[in-house]
Amino acid sequence: MMKHFGEYIRQQREKLRENNPEFSLRKIAAKIDVEPSFLSKVERGEQPPPSEAKIALLAEALGEDADVLLALAGKVSSDLQKVIRQRPKLFAELIREMKDMPDHAVLRLVREVRDGKW
């Protein structure tokens, strides 16, 4: 079962803290500019996940993927929302079509940077 946001953050932060005191609750809270008590409540699920901007900072501080953290928080990044709003019908269809595709098939759709003749 998918972990809730705070539980996941706490688990990842604690793992990192075992080897590096820079990952203490207080230090990470300072890095993302929130009160330690707020972060503690988020980790314990007593507060809803913070804003997108704070989640992005948290992802950077913990070496996590921002989209994964946003998904755990039940959010979609504003850049993705903008992309979807520009062509909502197309992207809705695309996502529904792809929902059951295996990872390797989805990855085949990833666009490569084209190399040409130099």
Added chain:
Amino acid sequence: MIELKRDSLVFSFPEVHPEARLEIEFERTLRIPDDGKDHFLPPGLGSFPLKHVDDFAGGVPGKWLEHGGVMLPMHQAEAMWIMFDSSHISGHGAEYPFAVKIAAGKIDAVTGEQWTNGLHGVPQDYLVIPEQPWLDGFCVEKGVIRQFVAMPLGRGYTAEEQITGAAEFGGLQIIAYPMKREAFERRFPKRRDAERAMEVSLCMPNMSKMDMGLAPGGRMIQEICEDPFDFNDWDRSRSSRCFMHIANSLVWRAITGEAPPTVPPTAEAYTSAGLPWFDYYAEGAEALEGSDILKQLKSVIQLGREKRETPVPENGSVAPERVVRLGDRRPRSQVREGKF
């Protein structure tokens, strides 16, 4: 394969190792003074936006489409540095090593030789990642580089024009080679204990004025690390390469419809604001001797004086009071950033 992800080039070699990934970012920065002094590392001011040239086929020169790759905007006399980040491989306690060749206008930034597709051990014409966390310019002496500074192609300032006499390519060229999996597993065996850390015109732009190249700017203290591995450890049968076109910021909006990043602050303004410069020392790493070819290059300021031109808007000296020393094998939490 190479993907463009959030203004980073991501090189991956799943056929070598499922986690062999190298991320390269192009950082905006201050232009350091070109005053004969050796300066510390300037900060990163955020990354340059990157776009597929194919997405703007109607607005870019035909040769850009022929080369393929991506493009980024730079103001005249703006500087950049390149940041490398390779993936940490779970269980091995190491980042996957890559050999990376960087050229500007198809002039190798380490040796000053003209571009060839292979890797060469003697003289070493590549960088070793993760040993080399970043590259700020042309390797002119042991422990000294001359900063990458964007200049319009065709005016004689770029390294390419100074060395070949022609303004043909411009931009940046990159090719990455992964370490052979067998060599990686031998050198970094799996650990028994589980890993803990798992600007702007309404008409079409003038194509002849949009292409930029990189010219040598001021001197900066930066070592280019000698390859600590065996040359045969590199998988020279597998590589991915990318042509990075540099568009003059003045035409970026006409091509893409998006505003280019603002002009970075001057080194003087940044320093007077009490913001930090950086010093990095890779303990134990041997530095390559500088290139004799690159040593002969004239800086933008030197060449400007000879041509009786003013190629850069200002060139005031600085005496930084805050220098942040970055330790060996920069951890992820250690960043080279400046907010202005």
